[in-house]
Amino acid sequence: MVLTDRVHRRQLLGAAAGTAVAGSVLAGCGLFDDDPQPAPQPDALQPVLDEALRLAAAYDRVAVTQPGLQKRLSPLAEDHRAHAAALAALIGVTLPSAAPSGGPGGEAAQTVAALRKAEQAAQKTAVAACREAPAERVALVGSIAAARAAHAEALR
Amino acid sequence: MNAQMAAALAAEEAAIYAYGALGVKLTGTGDRTEARAAEAIHRNRRDVLVTRLAALNAGTATSPAGYQIPFEITDRESALKLAIQVEDGVAQAWRAVLPATQGDDRATALSALIDSAVRATRWRRLGSVTPATMAWPGRP
Numbered sequence: 001m002v003l004t005d006r007v008h009r010r011q012l013l014g015a016a017a018g019t020a021v022a023g024s025v026l027a028g029c030g031l032f033d034d035d036p037q038p039a040p041q042p043d044a045l046q047p048v049l050d051e052a053l054r055l056a057a058a059y060d061r062v063a064v065t066q067p068g069l070q071k072r073l074s075p076l077a078e079d080h081r082a083h084a085a086a087l088a089a090l091i092g093v094t095l096p097s098a099a100p101s102g103g104p105g106g107e108a109a110q111t112v113a114a115l116r117k118a119e120q121a122a123q124k125t126a127v128a129a130c131r132e133a134p135a136e137r138v139a140l141v142g143s144i145a146a147a148r149a150a151h152a153e154a155l156r
Numbered sequence: 157m158n159a160q161m162a163a164a165l166a167a168e169e170a171a172i173y174a175y176g177a178l179g180v181k182l183t184g185t186g187d188r189t190e191a192r193a194a195e196a197i198h199r200n201r202r203d204v205l206v207t208r209l210a211a212l213n214a215g216t217a218t219s220p221a222g223y224q225i226p227f228e229i230t231d232r233e234s235a236l237k238l239a240i241q242v243e244d245g246v247a248q249a250w251r252a253v254l255p256a257t258q259g260d261d262r263a264t265a266l267s268a269l270i271d272s273a274v275r276a277t278r279w280r281r282l283g284s285v286t287p288a289t290m291a292w293p294g295r296p
Contacts, residue, residue: 075286075287075289076287076289078291079289079290079291082291082292083291123270127266127270130254130262130266131262131263131266135255135256136255138254138255138262139251139252139254139255139294139295142251142254142265142266142269142294143251143269143291143292143293143294143295145266145269145270146247146251146269146270146272146273146274146293146294147273147289147290147291147292147293149270149273149274150273150274150276150277150288150289150290150293151289152274153274153277153278153281153288154277154281154288154289
C-alpha cells in the first residue's frame with residue numbers, strides 16, 4: 001500500500017514538474033527507500049505484554065466453560081488487562097483486540113490448575129525482564145511479577 | 157540506594173513488631189503457623205539488610221523508636237487486617253528499592269516484593285477478603 005502511494009506520488013510529481021524534477025526526487029529518495037524496512041527489534045517487555053493478553057483470554061475462556069468460577073477468576077483477568085494496557089502505553093504499541101496466539105502464557109489452560117501453571121511461567125518471564133529493565137521501567141515490571149505470583153497463590 | 161534500603165529496613169522492623177502483636181489474636185493452627193513463618197522471613201530479611209547496609213557503609217540504621225500499630229487489634233479479623241496491611245507496606249518499601257538497584261540487590265528486592273505480595277494474598281484468603289489479589293502490588 002505504501003509502495004503504491006509512493007509510486008502514485010512520484011508519477012504525479014513527474015507529470016506536474018517534468019522529468020528533471022522527478023529525476024531529482026527519485027535520486028533524493030534513493031532506491032533503498034522502497035525496500036521493506038527491517039522489522040524493528042521487539043521491545044524487551046513485549047513478551048510480558050503478550051503473556052498478559054494470553055492469560056486474560058485464558059481466564060475468560062475458563063470462566064465461560066466453568067461459570068461457577070467466574071467470580072473468582074474475573075478479578076485476575078482484570079489484573080492482566082490492566083498490566084497489558086500499562087505495558088502497551090509504556091512500549092508505545094496499540095493493544096490488539098485479540099490475544100496473540102502461540103507461545104506460552106495460558107494458551108491451552110482449561111483448568112484452574114493449568115491457569116496456575118501458566119501464572120508461574122509468566123512470573124518467570126516478568127522476573128527475568130525485571131532484572132534487566134532500566135530504572136524507569138523496573139517498578140512496573142516488578143509489580144507485574146508480584147501480581148502473577150500472587151495470582152498463583154490465589155489459585156491454590 | 158541506601159535511602160530506599162533503609163526504608164525497607166524500617167518496613168521490615170515494623171512487620172516484625174506487628175506480627176508479634178497480632179499473633180496472639182490469631183485463632184486456628186493454620187493462622188499461627190503462617191504468622192510464625194512470616195515473622196521469621198521478615199526477621200531474616202531485616203538481618204540481611206542490616207548486613208548489607210553495613211557493607212555499604214550506610215551506618216547501622218536505627219530501629220524505629222516505637223512502631224505504632226495503626227488500629228487496635230481486638231480479634232482475629234483485626235489481626236488479619238493488620239497482617240495484610242503490613243505485607244502491603246513491606247511490598248511498597250521493596251518496590252521502591254528496585255529502580256535504585258541492579259544485580260543481586262535488585263534480585264533481593266524483587267524476591268521480597270514478590271514474597272510480600274504472595275503473603276498478603278494468603279492473608280486475604282484466610283480472612284475471606286476479596287479480591288485476594290491486586291493488579292499492582294507495592295504501588296503506593
